[in-house]
Amino acid sequence: MFITPHTSLALWISTRITDPLLAFILGVVSHFVLDIIPHGDEQLGRHIKDKKQRFIYFIKVATVDLALAILLLYFFVAHGPIVNYYVLASAVFGTWIPDFSWIAIEYFKLNKFYWYIVYHERVHRLINWQYSIVYGVPFQIIVTLSVLKISF
Numbered sequence: 068m069f070i071t072p073h074t075s076l077a078l079w080i081s082t083r084i085t086d087p088l089l090a091f092i093l094g095v096v097s098h099f100v101l102d103i104i105p106h107g108d109e110q111l112g113r114h115i116k117d118k119k120q121r122f123i124y125f126i127k128v129a130t131v132d133l134a135l136a137i138l139l140l141y142f143f144v145a146h147g148p149i150v151n152y153y154v155l156a157s158a159v160f161g162t163w164i165p166d167f168s169w170i171a172i173e174y175f176k177l178n179k180f181y182w183y184i185v186y187h188e189r190v191h192r193l194i195n196w197q198y199s200i201v202y203g204v205p206f207q208i209i210v211t212l213s214v215l216k217i218s219f
């Protein structure tokens with residue numbers, strides 16, 4: 068799933084929890100829970116055959132996604148119900164780290180941690196139902212907006 072819906076859940080967590088460590092743990096857990104739900108981006112970049120080109124494509128998409136997530140975070144800091152900045156930062160970091168680890172392992176070719184990529188992919192296939200990004204993007208927007216609605 069994109070970073071933006073994960074971030075929206077981090078905002079929600081930050082309004083319910085006062086302990087930064089717990090916020091971080093719940094952020095990580097929430098990431099994998101969201102990833103279990105079939106979200107339509109599993110086929111993203113599959114049309115690109117070259118592995119390196121596909122990774123570059125992923126990074127481009129991730130950059131736009133991250134920019135949206137930061138915008139969302141900025142909007143929340145400006146208008147949302149902040150409980151504690153440390154809690155907010157911990158929750159956001161918790162929801163981001165699972166995908167950032169994946170990108171870092173892939174980018175730096177950290178073969179020792181490749182098991183993590185296998186695990187992350189396995190989470191995505193727990194419910195083996197894939198559908199088009201054409202439905203995936205609207206679905207993820209709905210998830211983001213729904214979580215935002217209960218966060219503000």
Ligand SMILES: [Zn+2]
Pocket residue numbers: 068098102165166187
């Ligand atoms: Zn993920």
